[in-house]
Amino acid sequence: MSPDDELLRILVCPIDKGPLTLLTPEDALYNPRLRRRYPIVDGIPQLLPSSGEPVSEEEHQRFSERVGTP
Template structure:
């Protein structure tokens, strides 16, 4: 998945229904509000609530810094 993929405009977090951010390496989508990462496997986002992984404070800071979000 690439940053300009039109699919990114309609994908939403399965828990809070908010927008997701594509991480720099393109292998996961991130919800900064809930601090959860959803993997992308073979180009398919895994957006089941159970697929989301919590991230550490350090990872959240790094992801937010790259995305320019608080």
């Protein structure tokens, strides 16, 4: 999956239904509002609520700086 992939425009967080941000090279989708990371396995986003992993404050800051979110 790449940042300009059409699929990325329609994927949403399974919990708050908001947009997700692609994290590279982690190969994951990130919801900065809930601070949850959803893995991409073999090119398939794992978007079940139970597959979301909470991220630490340190990771959130690092991801936010990289993608330019608050």
